[in-house]
Amino acid sequence: MASLTPDVDTPPSAWTGRFDGDGPEHRRWWQAVESCADAAGSDTNGQAGVLADGRPAVLLGFCSDEGVRRNKGRPGAAAAPAAIRKALGPLAFHLDRSVRDAGDVMVPGPDLEGGQDRLGSAVTALLDAGHLTVVLGGGHETAYASYLGVSASGAVRNGRRLGVLNLDAHFDLRDEPVPSSGTPFLQMARAEAGAGREFRYAVVGISEANNTRALFDTADRLGVRYLLDEDCEADRVEAFVASFLDGIDVLYLTIDLDVLPASVAPGVSAPAAYGVPLPVISAVCRQVARSGKLLHCDVAELNPEFDLDHRTARVAARLVDTLLR
Numbered sequence: 001m002a003s004l005t006p007d008v009d010t011p012p013s014a015w016t017g018r019f020d021g022d023g024p025e026h027r028r029w030w031q032a033v034e035s036c037a038d039a040a041g042s043d044t045n046g047q048a049g050v051l052a053d054g055r056p057a058v059l060l061g062f063c064s065d066e067g068v069r070r071n072k073g074r075p076g077a078a079a080a081p082a083a084i085r086k087a088l089g090p091l092a093f094h095l096d097r098s099v100r101d102a103g104d105v106m107v108p109g110p111d112l113e114g115g116q117d118r119l120g121s122a123v124t125a126l127l128d129a130g131h132l133t134v135v136l137g138g139g140h141e142t143a144y145a146s147y148l149g150v151s152a153s154g155a156v157r158n159g160r161r162l163g164v165l166n167l168d169a170h171f172d173l174r175d176e177p178v179p180s181s182g183t184p185f186l187q188m189a190r191a192e193a194g195a196g197r198e199f200r201y202a203v204v205g206i207s208e209a210n211n212t213r214a215l216f217d218t219a220d221r222l223g224v225r226y227l228l229d230e231d232c233e234a235d236r237v238e239a240f241v242a243s244f245l246d247g248i249d250v251l252y253l254t255i256d257l258d259v260l261p262a263s264v265a266p267g268v269s270a271p272a273a274y275g276v277p278l279p280v281i282s283a284v285c286r287q288v289a290r291s292g293k294l295l296h297c298d299v300a301e302l303n304p305e306f307d308l309d310h311r312t313a314r315v316a317a318r319l320v321d322t323l324l325r
């Protein structure tokens, strides 16, 4: 049986939250989450590429803001995994799957690429052991780390068609000499081309005012599908996501919290003046969860330093909870 404990830099620490009692009717996330080290073994058959219903979810933190720093943003996202766990802890636990915590991969200095490799290896090991992996970023450089893990998994190597769905105000397709939080999807496009695969990338929530002509041209050249923030009415988003899901076998969903309005998600490097309403983003999460195609997901760009009343962390936690239903 494949190991449940991936190689990480920091093991999981104890979860906390409100205590109403020990019975299952009182259960909250902090009482339900197990440490990977304590979990007995995989309760799935671990068949590569088979997305079993109710497979255990594993949370893995990526403590990095080096990508945001390189992209001239506001650093602070390295503290996000702890803030999201803290917001998840007190939530009532209504899931029909088990949830485990694998701890954190750290990017303490400038070696972003080393951290991305370590996170990728951990994600691959967990996916191949039959888990639903959830990475708590980190700046959006988290996405390339996630991609390294997903693209090396049995599901993708065995020919499942991968789709990358990004909920984001930005394309993050920058062509820069150094990788950052602004480059992950161009890095993926190049890696997919190198592997002889089609790059299937869609973005919901693009802000026209915050992406230059050059970025739109790159998106068009790569065949990226996108919806502008101003076009994100609920029905239109649902149809867009359904059509994208139709053309793929397995999905990597990445949520950049700056897709939400600044009033809902103030704690990010680049708060959105317009933003896609939370009910629409939440509906995408429900749609994806129901699709049976969700292989891996991450939540990126939370910056606790700029978060008001932990608003953004609470939204991140709520979206993770929705995705795991």
Ligand SMILES: N=CN[C@@H](CCC(=O)O)C(=O)O
Pocket: 071, 072, 073, 140, 170, 171, 172, 174, 181, 182, 210, 269, 270
């Ligand atoms: N991940 C960040 N992406 C945005 C940041 C934009 C900004 O800082 O204004 C980007 O590079 O386009």
Ligand SMILES: [Mn+2]
Pocket: 140, 168, 170, 172, 181, 256
């Ligand atoms: Mn982004």
Ligand SMILES: [Mn+2]
Pocket: 168, 169, 170, 256, 258, 259, 270
């Ligand atoms: Mn963004």
